[in-house]
Amino acid sequence: MSSSLRPRPVPGLGSALIGAEEEALVLDVLRRKEPFRYYGTDFKSTPPMVATLEKEFREYIGTDYALAVNSGTGALEVALAAMGVGPGDEVILTAWSWISCFTAIVRTGARPVLAEIDESLNMPATEIARLVTPRTRAVVVVHYQGVAADMEPIVLEAHRRGIFVLEDCAQSLGASYRGRKIGSWGDVATYSLQYNKVATCGEGGMVVTRDQRIYERAVRLSDLGNYRPYHATIVPPHEAAFVGGQYRMSELQGAVALAQLRKVEQIRARCRALQARILPRLAGLKGLSLRKNPDPDGDLGFEPYLLLDNPAHVAPFREKLDARNVNCGARTGTYPQYNRDYMKSPHMTAHPATSPFRDCQEWPAPGYRPADFPRTESITGRFIALPLGVLYTDADADHIADSVIAVHGEVCG
């Protein structure tokens, strides 16, 4: 392209806004010399950062309890075990989902049962009816890249059958559905605060729930079985002690995460404004549709998706956008579970006896082969992601829309 090519805009959501607010809270932790969440230098008082983060998080989501942990993966492991998912159980999960959604289920001893996505790139409620068995204990609903799944029919379908709903909100902190924040619809929800997420502290996670028992179990699972006095002030303990892992968040992570949580609405507003400059201009382009969205008032808007009718158009379309310095991708780190390395044999766990697939006679077993997912294969082979950053300018957004229209004319015209 010519030397007048527009420079590539700087990507990033919360990470791009790290600044004075994060700095001030981190310095506060360091100056007090109190980086541990459960006690400070007097070994008695509760330091403020993680506790305040949990309080503001549950208020923001509109739920009763929030527990900070050290990653989104840790949040999934804790939440699944807190619901009582374990060996012999099945958990329904979209095949198109992040590594941890699958591995966290496997690590409880339960078997992930893979569902198709629809054009929203999320799970439709009809997949629960198709895949449920007497062993189904839970469904993990991933709100993929800023757009809520269609929660009302999902929750109705799952609860009618006595199945728990876990909302994985790792990629969608701040999105809402029918006027309520996602994470407040299911029995439990998890979040990630990893670097690429809406809000970040490098590594971090959150478990939220309205259920006192799930909260207490999650606390114990995250802290070596302990239920410390701080949590007893929130919910008095009822459960017999059991063995837990160590998934605690530090005050340093909590400080950054707190400053970032306070910026989520700003990030959401900016990304939605950028998206609103782009999407209306693309409606009606022949052979191209936009990601289905069950509630256009609620999404975060940081990653519009184009779905091309013709899969052969995807590679040239992307190359031409890239040549115009438009950030775009066919993948976002997510790809189908059935194509992942750990799926090469049913002995996918560190110790083969703990694999939920150890008794499978053939592998890949039915339900774990690409041919079993015609809809997911078709959709994911046809889309182009247009990631936006919170620092993108209006002119950057206009350049994206201009480029898509021009490239559409060249490739699909």
Ligand SMILES: Cc1ncc(COP(=O)(O)O)c(C=O)c1O
């Ligand atoms: C849908 C989903 N779930 C869980 C996770 C895991 O989060 P973390 O990287 O904080 O462990 C991610 C991270 O990318 C994710 O996208």
